[in-house]
Amino acid sequence: MATASNSHRDIISYYDTCEWDYRIIWHTHRTLALHYGFWTPGVRSLAQAQINQNEWMAELAGIGSSDKVLDAGCGIGGSSMYLAAHRGSQCTGISLSRRQVEQAQALAAAQNLNLLDFQVRDFSDTGFASGSFSVVWAIESVCHAADKVAFLREAYRLLEDGGRLIIADGFSQQPVHAMNHEQERLMRGWLEPWAVESLSTTEEFCHAMQGIGFKDIHSREVTDLVLPSARILHNRAWMATVPAHLMYWLGLRNKIQHANFKAGKFQWRSLEQNLWHYSVVTARK
Numbered sequence: 001m002a003t004a005s006n007s008h009r010d011i012i013s014y015y016d017t018c019e020w021d022y023r024i025i026w027h028t029h030r031t032l033a034l035h036y037g038f039w040t041p042g043v044r045s046l047a048q049a050q051i052n053q054n055e056w057m058a059e060l061a062g063i064g065s066s067d068k069v070l071d072a073g074c075g076i077g078g079s080s081m082y083l084a085a086h087r088g089s090q091c092t093g094i095s096l097s098r099r100q101v102e103q104a105q106a107l108a109a110a111q112n113l114n115l116l117d118f119q120v121r122d123f124s125d126t127g128f129a130s131g132s133f134s135v136v137w138a139i140e141s142v143c144h145a146a147d148k149v150a151f152l153r154e155a156y157r158l159l160e161d162g163g164r165l166i167i168a169d170g171f172s173q174q175p176v177h178a179m180n181h182e183q184e185r186l187m188r189g190w191l192e193p194w195a196v197e198s199l200s201t202t203e204e205f206c207h208a209m210q211g212i213g214f215k216d217i218h219s220r221e222v223t224d225l226v227l228p229s230a231r232i233l234h235n236r237a238w239m240a241t242v243p244a245h246l247m248y249w250l251g252l253r254n255k256i257q258h259a260n261f262k263a264g265k266f267q268w269r270s271l272e273q274n275l276w277h278y279s280v281v282t283a284r285k
Contacts, residue, residue, distance in 0.1 A: 073141020
């Protein structure tokens with residue numbers, strides 16, 4: 001099992017090294033989003049889906065102008081900026097990557113968004129005072145936690161009484177030890193390149209939340225809402241097969257970038273095999 005420090009280095013290295021991939025394949029310069037996005041009726045593009053996911057989750061969590069939100073694993077700050085601009089919320093975004101934080105700070109300054117603060121911190125050990133936030137928000141970041149219970153404990157500590165937790169992420173359909181060799185190979189094919197040690201099942205995750213003290217725990221499977229994005233990622237990875245291999249052979253792309261391209265295929269193949277699903281988990285302190 002990877003140590004926390006090794007895990008952190010892998011996560012930072014992945015996002016910093018693959019920044020250009022996200023710009024080209026996921027158009028992060030348009031939406032400032034690294035997540036899949038939700039394709040509800042009327043959504044016609046990936047960019048719309050990514051913005052729509054922010055609104056969908058904000059509505060579910062009831063986020064408003066009186067809230068102080070911790071964006072745990074904020075990437076380049078897209079969700080925080082959306083919540084500040086459209087919900088009037090005060091948001092603190094944290095990431096392990098200094099490069100991401102600096103980009104988020106520059107983007108927020110360019111938009112004159114004064115309700116935002118971005119810092120380099122570990123969401124499992126933030127150093128913030130207990131009860132500092134009314135909402136802890138995490139989109140596709142908790143999957144990176146080597147110790148997901150540690151994240152949940154920290155989220156519980158950081159929330160004020162009655163505060164809300166909302167998480168959108170991938171979850172395994174079954175524990176790794178229950179998978180056969182081929183199933184495990186498919187899962188490892190996209191988890192390892194994306195610096196994810198393992199996915200928990202929703203049952204394991206919600207049981208841990210209950211043990212920590214969270215109440216009103218709800219898990220909503222919304223795999224159908226991310227399917228178009230998963231398919232887009234798979235298709236774009238296939239289209240890039242020849243140039244990606246050529247650039248890797250020429251030394252123009254490194255091992256991390258090459259594995260990232262291949263992971264786009266594996267995430268779809270493992271989803272087709274029903275090995276994982278996408279869920280939104282909510283709870284209160």
